[in-house]
Amino acid sequence: MEAPQPTDPGEQKLESLPGIGVARAKKLRELGLNSLRDLLEYFPKRYQFEAEEGAIQDLEPDQIHTVRGQIVAVDYNTSGAKARFQATLDDGENRLALTWFGGAYLRGKLTPGMHVRVRGKVNFFRELPQMVNAKWEVVDDDLKEISQAKLRPIYGASAGIASEAIEKAIGAALDASKDQFEEIFDRSLLDKNRMIGRREAFEKIHRPRNNAEAYAARRRMVYDELMLLQIGLQVARRSSAGRLSAPVVRVDRLLDERIRKRFPFSLTGAQEKAAFEIVRDMKSGRAMNRLLQGDVGSGKTAVALYAMLVGVANKLQSAMLAPTEVLAEQHYLSLTNFLKDSGVRIELFTQRTKRGGKAMLESLREGEIHIAVGTQALLQRDVDFANLGLVVIDEQHRLGVRQRAHLREKGLSPHYLVMTATPIPRTLALSYFADFDVTTINELPPGRAAIETHWIRKPGAPRAWELINQEVQAGHQAFVVVPRIEGDGLTDEVRSLDVVYEQLRDGPLKSLRVAELHGRMSPEEKQDVMNRFRAREIDVLCATTVIEVGVDIPNATVMVIESADQFGLAQLHQLRGRVGRDAHRSYCMLISDAPTAESVKRLEAMVNTDDGFELAEEDLRQRGPGDFFGTRQSGLPDLKIADLGQELEMLKIARQDAGELLERDPELRQENHRALRTELLRRFGETLGLGGIG
DSSP states (O other), X not given: OXXXXXXXXXXXXXXXSTTTHHHHHHHHHTTTOXXXXXXXXXXXXXXXXXXXXXXXXXXXXXXXXXXXXXXXXXXXXXXXXXXXXXXXXXXXXXXXXXXXXXXXXXXXXXXXXXXEEEEEEEXXXXXXXXXXXXXXXXXOTTSOOOOSOEEEEEOOOOSSSOHHHHHHHHHHHHHTTTTOOOXXXXXXXXXXXXXXXXXXXXXXXXXXXXXXHHHHHHHHXXXXXXXXXXXXXXXXXXXXXXXXXXXXXXXXXXXXXXXXXXXXXXXXXXXXXHHHHHHHHHTSSSOOEEXXXXXXXXXXXXXXXXXXXXXXXXXXXXXXXXXXHHHHHHHHHHHHHHTTTSSOOEEEEXXXXXXXXXXXXXXXXXXXXXXXXXXXXXXXXXXXXXXXXXXXXXXXXXXXXXXHHHHHHTTOOOEEEEEESSOOOHHHHHHTTTTSEEEEEOSOOTTOOOEEEEEEOGGGTHHHHHHHHHHHHTTOEEEEEOSBXXXXXXXXXXXXXXXXXXXXXXXXXXXXXEEEEOTTSOHHHHHHHHHHHHTTOXXXXXXXXXXXXXXXXXXXXXXXXXXXXXXXXXXXXXXXXXXXXXXXXXXXXXXXXXXXXXXXXXXXXXXXXXXXXXXXXXXXXXXXXXXXXXXXXXXXXXXXXXXXXXXHHHHHHHHHHHHXXXXXXXXXXXXGGHHHXXXXXXXXXXXXXXXXXX
């Protein structure tokens, strides 16, 4: 009995499409393409111009050409690094050299006297045109010439399936889906922005006749993607703000003064402004969704603590979530220090502290614990709060998406404050954080030391070890960071912790107390090392990026980063921020031979500026949004075609259009928005909890 076809035509399985079949569908699944919709939304990476069929004398270098003629000579050569089959094609006036690497299968298939047509990229060697690994077919007098030039789409391929095979499969999918491109936007909106229709866009992005058609199709696809993202985020924001009223806090001058006395310093102007904006949100009765961004060491934790203490004074509990246990422990120690001799009870919830789990969970449920610090496991279903009013999330950007939906199921609607020391470029803030208000702390507290950054090639590494010895002799400490725990056994180009730790301990740093720290250690082992480092029982901590975020050791003045080319700009800047946290002069030494032009750009940017916002923009330009903060972990689908580093103008248009559309129809209930509502729920329903348009 045949399996029933899905009610959504876009979910149709690939093997059921004409011309694809089971074997090709399997190869396509290896690329993550499982359905008709997946295939149609697998957009070309680029386009390649292919000239019409012509004569050998008209061939141009670096162009795709098609010619026909007679094979006049063949040779199979096994000398050299690669075996190759070679042939010479003669069109009656000129000759073309043909080479197929590893072409043993061609022996007996291509023989002198045969008439063939070949297509491939042309290059010249000693003025003789040649093609490598050309496509070929036997021809006769009845086979018509290819009389029209073509713009061929080039797709991301794999060893199992070539771009041309993907092109054929997509062609079959287009032919099988003539009526499956229901328009999702009003014609008036498309006309205003000079957009082609949705069906036409799908057809032309895969089968453009020229560059103008490809451009118009891509422009429409980018608009759709950004519009759906903006509408989804804005609906989610309105929905979460309107469905449950958030706790209302009250703050007077007396409470403000009591909280400030907890800090051994005065808040900077930027911290004052941030605290004001957060308290204003918490007083509004609507759930706060605020992103607090500030450079490394700008004092975000103090602002978050201010907000949590406002909550405590209003009989509300707070949860502070960190991405790792090391960072959770760091926050716990920092907050405990601030709250020493106060009546505020703060507890740490991690794997390491589970021994007292039941009693602590009961205290949390009864409201006896005011501030709970832990990883995101703190918001799991078996953890209950008496009156959760504020959730502070550190360095996980979009982590709150799923947690908000989960807490709403519990009947809770706390305020949300997401902190990041990775400044978000304006483009990303406008897109991924459309449902957040953004507060920026753009000044550092007084007394922070400048950090000297130097890039040195590997032969110059002894300079770094000499500097560490000098700084430790002066009473300070140092970090050495490497990109991975173990080597791959094949090359020492990328340094690993097991090698670096032993070499330093037994070599240039043998007179110092050196310890290692990495993610495979147990929570108890990691905490023991960090405690000894804080107590100055360890001089040099040799670690992986487990110390990238939040680790606060004011006495550390040197950060050495081995194989620095292996890290992105945001990571390098975060690592540099582990030093310079006091008035001591501090140093960051980047060790790398920088094997690529991109790595040279990154390292030069690190040396030239310590402005995290400037580096964030450069990081976005170099790496794109997908890698900037791991959008695969962000709770939102990946963008398939829009390049946020290049699409700021289109993003502005989409943001404005989305806002105007939702002003007219906030829940997309109008009949002309039925298809838009369906598409939005399909893309974002689970991740954004779009109950308001269900």
